Amino acid sequence: MRNALGSVDTVLLLGGRSEIGLAIVERLVRDGASRVMLAARGGAAPTEELRKLGAEVHVVDFDAARPETHAALIEHAAATLGDLDVVIPAFGVLGRQAVYDDDPVAAARDVAVNFGGHVSAGLAAARRLREQGHGTLVVLSSVAGVRVRKANFVYGSAKAGLDGFAQGLADSLHGTHSPRSSGARVVVVRPGFVIGRMTEGMTPAPMSVTVDAVADAVIDALRSGRQMVWVPGRLRFVFAVMRILPRALWRRLPR
Amino acid sequence: MTVLTGWGRTAPTPARLARPRSADEAAALIKEASRRGVVARGLGRSYGDAAQNAGGLVLDCTALTPSWAHDPNTGLVTASAGMSLHDLMAELVPRGWFVPVTPGTRYVTVGGAVAADVHGKNHHVDSSFGAHVRSLTLLTADGATRVLGPDDELFWATVGGMGLTGVIVEATFACVPIETSRMRVDVERTRDLDQTLDVMTATDDRYRYTVAWIDLLARGGRMGRSVLTRGDHARLDDLPSRMRRDPLRFAPRPRLSAPPWVPGGLLNRASIGAFNAVWYGKAPRARRGVVQGIAPFFHPLDGVGHWNRMYGSRGFVQYQFVVPFGAEDTLRRVVERLSGAGVVSFLTVLKRFGEGTPGMLSFPMPGWTLALDIPAVQSGLAGMLTELDGWVAAAGGRVYLAKDSRMSAAVMAATYPRLEEWRAIRRRIDPHGVFHSDLARRLCL
Structure with missing residues (x-):
């Protein structure tokens, strides 16, 4: 249960090797979370650091590309951890647009993970949160989905879909007024370019951020109850402009 | 679904709220409860999440057949669990009787008083509410109604058991x-x-009721300066002649009420500091034999309805712990830490506890208890209270469940030595875990 000052007991990380995901989990554990489940492909995820911090850590096999397994995984997590206080689907693949252009099948496969996998995992988690009457789903969207760019439009369009899904789910869980509120909520995170393992070898975009900065922003939102987080915060204003930029100009932007 | 919080207005969760009017209705509701379970709720004066049950069923017990009976020969009162101490006092006081224990508010139910094993200003001589209970009627998970006495284990699992053994009727x-x-x-x-x-220490035992209000904002040499208020029920001879005509009159003044919406931050360091200075300053250095009514003496905050709203929408946290006699150093360290950190607490109260009850999860033990209210927005609060939990636990003390909204399960297990014994009884009486609450989930009870 989330306590009066915003600390939680349990965390489920889907994509148990995700750098951002693990950074968020580590902060939650430092803040008092005592039971963690890392769900990762092949059932392998780094547990040592979290155990050193005193958490009880469970690792399970999880395949984002197999949506038919997601509901069972959420039930298993709830049976193991108890009520799920924070669920973080942090899995995803970032392929190069040039490769996707030549391999449409690979593109579709990655979109199935980046969007479809989040839909099945997100809905399964939401069903559980709704039943238990509390809990937060953290959705890692991206500014890449706010307005899709030609340089990475396969990845960007999957994120656009995910962003829309997350907002719709958030509204559905919120209900129209308080008596219908489910008690569960969704935090949508829109980072800019994140310098980390996923973007290794790529030139950082302007206003790029670190993994730690993203994790800090998520923790902040979990405490304050904010539903939408831009990292860094000023990207919100940048994209307010980007979104209405005439298309002729938008497609001429360098990246 | 109704969104519920405790008195501190933190961590809201939705639940289905039902209002049974009889034990039979309550039993029927318990039978059809979902796997999220049931918990009874009274007037919602627990500060944290004791009477919340996210996604489950909460029984508002204030409508349970309001009845009471009093035997003037024995002094025994039998009251339905949903009756408030306020209503009970309105009946008893004019007849020349008083409740054995009253907490800082009259707006708690009899069921809540038992479930939290509440204490009052007379703890050092009279112990807590449970010590005065002769029998309880408990509706358990199997739908049965059991009458329990102090010789039953289940009785002492229920006194202080936070409603997790069943519904007290x-x-x-x-x-x-x-x-x-x-x-x-x-x-x-x-x-x-x-x-x-x-x-x-020297003179508490001369009084039935004692409490010290501490000015937590005073620092340095004045740290811990206090106003002691100690008294007894006045005898007829103590009253001025005009009061003797109607010596048992009990008519608390109609209440003011805080508006439903108050901006956050109204109670801040400046306003609370000013209040504390005035409160200390206006108290006489020493004044004896002041005649006061029951309401202003026991329940000064009841004069303002919904005073909890004054903390704004983010709410507040109440921190109350006890450390045994001999651990005065820990108490001093805590006061220094709070005072040094500039914690703003509207009312900080210090009290000497006497003997506890055999309640397995009952809070009081012989020692010193300190209680404070802190706005939940105060920065660094979570870390500091966790630190204090550690000191309290190391000194052999503990934190009060009816006030708690943020303790960890580990601290709970370390500071309530009879938790395992209580769990065993609960498993036996409620093997499927029908009775459940947010507090129980948070503290892994």
């Missing part, structure tokens, strides 16, 4: 005869914490 407890509805009160100021502890 009725209680019989011993009341206290009084000659008047007034209190004869001595007020004095102390200059620092050492003097406060000395005076209380």
